[in-house]
Amino acid sequence: MLPVLLFFAAHWYLSLFAQTFFLHRYASHGMFTMSRGWERIFYVLTFVFQGSSFLSPRAYGIMHRLHHAYADTERDPHSPRYSKNLFEMMWRTKTIYNDILNDRAGLDPKFEKGVPNWPFMEWLGDRWPVRLAWGILYTLFYIQFATTWWLFLLLPIHYLMGPVHGAIINWYAHKVGYTNFKVDDTAKNLLPFDFLMMGESYHNNHHAFGGRANFGFKWHEFDPAYPIILLFNALGIIRLRRNRDRAYM
Template structure:
């Protein structure tokens, strides 16, 4: 029971940072926050994503490219230009590493305003950090696992961020339903998104890239949106009212 609760907590806390901070803030700037709060959420991202820490800067730049060039040869992660799920993941990793190590040739407009805290970017990308988090997960399982099959969950802990990414970048471009006509293959993967905290409403998001609430139909509840509204009410963030933002 303890292991399952730990897995569920890691799944949703890691995903929360990915959808709230990396996606809706770093890439789309759907809301603003002070430099101090930005650093706070940088640290939370490192804690909650752990061994699979994703650079907010690299994620933001790469996701902007995805919106600008969705399902073309210039898309960093498109099933339409990948031989398999693993081929797409490998291409995404290479794109990501080039941005992290600043060896890319991406236009400056895609990098404008994307948050970058050099200390946390470096710390999160260190192998010592990744191995340290992975070791903590293993020690936790050794202490609390009550069945051998539970250890098969460990690889998901190690790669939690990329696992979340591939669910949307691969499956939500191949399976699901469509609410809006768009110029790419983005689909809504789940009619009720209990799994991806609103991220699976991918077709909605590709149509309205600046809209903080990813749900549209009555059954499309976006669990991240009430969290955003709460932070906005507490003046931790300032939600933008103009939905007609860049990188739609």
């Protein structure tokens, strides 16, 4: 049982790190810069960490910018206000994501400015045979190490890890939680201590200060991704951009 639970935790947090660090804070908001070489390294790490649920950094970055620009309006790619339930919202998100991915969304060019784009890795990560191969690897691991039937109930989360993370924030962090700041939408802080989402649950804070690399504000709001960002900055892997707290792109 222990190997399976450790594998699940590793996949959960590594996938989440790729999403919050590379797709969200870098591709969407440009909170820091990095060299082309490091950008490609993080592209590969995102492919490995997200696996079967690989999300295009380019498409994610553009879609998230739309979310900030049109939060809780009809043009928002994922607003609970315009969906009857979680699954309807995620289906809408998937449709808009695929339109962006395949260049049929007809967007204002400003939303595409500066987003990373490595066509080969974007192509590879989106191939269904590749996604299926990742899913088979997860399943074989469970067959080898799962000691009870209920552990196999975790497998669908592995298959859809990226969208699961998105659903938690884009639905529940607009439905429940508390607010520190008055914003023009329903974004809330989902958890007072974010042990689950690596700082992403401080959604109200982030909507109020869209360019701020540290999502926490109050003493109890620890953003686990921020010390990693500071470490990478100190090592010269990235260059943190200052004085961008209120910028969203």
